[in-house]
Amino acid sequence: MNQLTGWMISNGGLKTQKYMESLGLYEKAARELGIQLEIIFNHEIVIGIQESVLFIHGGLITKLPDFVLFLDKDIRLAYQLERLGLRVFNSSKVIAVCDDKSQTFQELAYYGIPMPKTLIAPLVFQGMKEDSMVYIEGIEKELSYPIVMKxxxxxxxxxxYLVQNREELMAKRSQILTKPHIYQEFIGSSKGRDVRVNIVGGQVVAAMLRTSSTDFRANISNGGQMQAFTPPQSFKDLSVKVCAIIGADFAGVDLLFGEKGEPIVCEVNSNAHIKNIQLCTGINVAAFILQYILKELRDDTSLACLP
Ligand SMILES: Nc1ncnc2c1ncn2[C@@H]1O[C@H](COP(=O)(O)OP(=O)(O)O)[C@@H](O)[C@H]1O
Ligand SMILES: [Mg+2]
Structure with a gap:
């Protein structure tokens, strides 16, 4: 029986200790499942098109793998691998939708998903300035202060960012004017508090509550504290539904608390780091992800030779 082979693609510029520890969790899970998983950084692969044909080159590449675990956000690389016939988890489409916070909310619309009211900033070209108050007035008609900008x-x-008044809004807007961004209703009942739910293959596999007493943002890297959390059914159901709509094989869904404690979608991370959740809950999400990939490949009848 052939050993299943996978590439784990990560970003070459992201080699923090915590991130490398995350990759280690995938390697450990792969060893335990008998999968040969090779770490490849995105800059180690050269992709392109020559004479109308897609190609992939690189010193490390001798043979294409059975699957690609794509932990990077390099969607052009993910798409190239898909076009070359490889199974990529998550797909380039899912990574693109999750990476762009405005697109995430656009995708989730029409399914009755609770989310903060969100405005998507108009495109402003590089080097351009704003010479009227029209859009600022538009924001103020739709949202009241404080307003979240992302x-x-x-x-x-x-x-x-959280802006309290027009002056702060204008100052921040001028700083990020030419970057894609959104304006959002501030969910005050969730100030400094959110829930991270890890979903794999439509199942909740781990969750943590994150709280900060010093900042409205609950991110751990921003000073938030984490604790293992058993989410209410409504939080589980919403996270599963959101992943199904987006088509994510796995994701870390961030949920806010509404006024009555009900869940509200904050964002969906297609590339959630898994070290903090492991530290907090003892659960290695990588094991679930790799087991899910194994199952998906086995269910794919075109790969009937797999063990
Ligand atoms: N609309 C909002 N209302 C209240 N808090 C928010 C809102 N949006 C984000 N936050 C807080 O800010 C944190 C970071 O926002 P998020 O959209 O998850 O961005 P990032 O991708 O940087 O984690 C969230 O975890 C949450 O604590
Ligand atoms: Mg987040």
């Missing part, structure tokens, strides 16, 4: 692409709470 760059569409961001992580660890670092690109999420």
């Amino acid at each position: 760059e569409s692409y961001g992580s660890f709470g670092e690109q999420v």
Whole structure:
């Protein structure tokens, strides 16, 4: 029987200790499941198109794997691998939708998913300035202060801001004017508090409550404290539903607390880091992810030769 082989693709610029420990959790789970999982950083692969044909080159590449565990957000690379016929978990489409916070909310619309009221900033080209108050007035008609501003692409709470009045809004808007961003209703009942629910293959596998007494953002890397949490059924159901709508194989869903304690979707992380949840709950989410991938590949009848 052939050993199943996978590439675990990560970003070459992201080698923090915690991140490398996360990768270690995948390696451990792979060893236990008998999967040969190779870490590849995105800059170690050269992709392109030549004479109308897609290609993939790189010193490390001798043979294509049975699957790709895509932990990077390099959606062009993920798409190239898909076009070359590889099974990529999560897909490039899912990563793109989750990476762009405005697109996540657009995708979730029409399914009755509770989410903060969200405005999507108009595109402003590089180097351009704003010479009228029209859009500022538009924001103020739709939302009341304080208002949450988020760059569409961001992580660890670092690109999420809370503005209290027009002056702060204008100052922050001018700083991020040409970056895609959103304006959002502030869910005051969830100040400094949120829930991370890890979903794999439509199942809740772990959850933690994150709280901060010093900041409205509950991210751990921003000073939040974590504790293992058994989410109410409504939190579980919402996280599962959101992943199903987006088509995520696995994800870390962030939920806020509404006024009556009901869950409200904050964001969906297709590339959630799994070290903190392991520290907090003892659960290695990687084991669930790899077991799920095994099952998906076995269910794929075109790969009937798999063990
Ligand atoms: N609309 C909101 N109302 C209240 N708190 C929010 C809101 N949006 C985000 N937060 C807080 O800020 C944190 C970071 O926001 P999030 O959208 O998850 O961005 P990131 O991708 O940087 O984690 C959340 O975990 C939550 O604590
Ligand atoms: Mg988050």
